[in-house]
Amino acid sequence: MTDKHPDPTHIRLAKRVAEQLNCSRSTAEQFIEGGFVSVDGQIEEAPGARVRPDQAVTVAPDASLLELTPVTLLLHKPAGFEAGLGLPGAATGQAAHASRSQGAQQALTLLSAASHLPEDASGIRVLQRHFKQLECFTPLPTEASGLVVYTQDKRIARKLAEDIEVLEQECIVEVKGEIAQNGLQRLCHGLSFNGRPLPPIKVSWQNETKLRFALKGIRPGQIPAMCEAVGLAVVGIKRIRIGRVPLAKVPEGQWRYLQPWEKF
Template sequence: MSETVRLARRVAQLAGCTPLEAEQYIRNGWVTVDGVVVEAPQHPVDCEDVRLDAAARLEPVEPATILLNKPVGVDAIEGPSPAAALVTPATHWADDPSGVRLLQRHFERLTPLVPLDPGASGLMVLTQDGRVWRRLTEDADEIEHEYLVEVRGELAPYGLGRLKHGLAHQGVPLPPCNVSWQNETRLRFAGKGIRTGQLPWMCEQVGLQTVSIRRLRIGKVPIGKGPDGAMPPGQWRYLPVGQKF
């Protein structure tokens, strides 16, 4: 009977590497046990077939940041229908251009960031990376967001100018916002420090009713487009390593 050992020890023996290197191989999904990828270095093995992928590379174990196209009716951060529940291997966008390998550990301890109304759709962020968390919380008011807002009604005189600069929300003057018509019923907003509920309120001040809101971009990061168009609602992609908001 074979001795039961930690998977990392078996991989170190097979690959002729150090235990630390073996743990990196395992955590990055390069090791299979009886044909199944196992990402836990402490996993016990006995006489199972343990294999190291021929393409395995020693690389840092990077935390994941996920970009989700949130559908209407799903709660971004708090609520009974959390967006985090949509992030599964099955909903990974087939056209994800990031090149990040899908691993089971990427679905653990994801923190949702950047609020978005349940009635709104579009880009939201979930991350395991403390650097991303700090950027999107501590520097939130420095990052421009872009929205597409469908409206109905008749725009008040000088309404577009007031949307750009001249409104005060909850007693606080709003920072300048780049607002333009995309077509007869859709306005494009690009601005910093936009709060939950602010866009419908702004539209009301100039005689417009909001029909829908979709966030297209956070900082330098858009929803993303592939050969068949934009990433569909309910699907997600990875933020490529090195790309910043």
């Protein structure tokens, strides 16, 4: 509960930092959100936090606004979480998909400091500001799992929004049943979907129950329909790559940062 009558000796952290550094309030707020400011030895990322005169407020010697760059997070979405409509394995028809995903928890809620991959090689410090103003242009059906991208970076957002149809996506599809004669060849080329012939697609067996699909411009329900056409039923779908960016060894429910050299 907010105190309606705050102690006048307690001031906003941003004001205190601005006074100490003789800088603007907005610059002070950026230093705080960047994780460079500590109160009594504890990092404080909320510019609006109130501090007492006797509390020690310190700014890290290496504080820099250059680090306040937008980030992109790569989440391994578990099945059962909502991450937008359409793409691999969605139920045929929007009504079927809606009925299946109604009430599903948003995958965005999985993004927190606690679910960050400990072995993340990016070297980026996890900050609370990294979980704000995230956009997703790589939807994945509720019943599917795998790579979902959330970004603050307008350049990456534009790239994904404009090119998602032409970026190759790789999925591991678990199936059951017995494949028809020449079924694998037909999956690669020769099937139609929604009355239109499909372009050549790269499909191969990963093991006895899993197929590896690599394709572009995936339509909702396409993969299950393709498998059904050759006598197979889809048990599960996991997206492991978008363009040149892989999910890598990120466990379900965890996420990592997109590294500077990685390009979709």
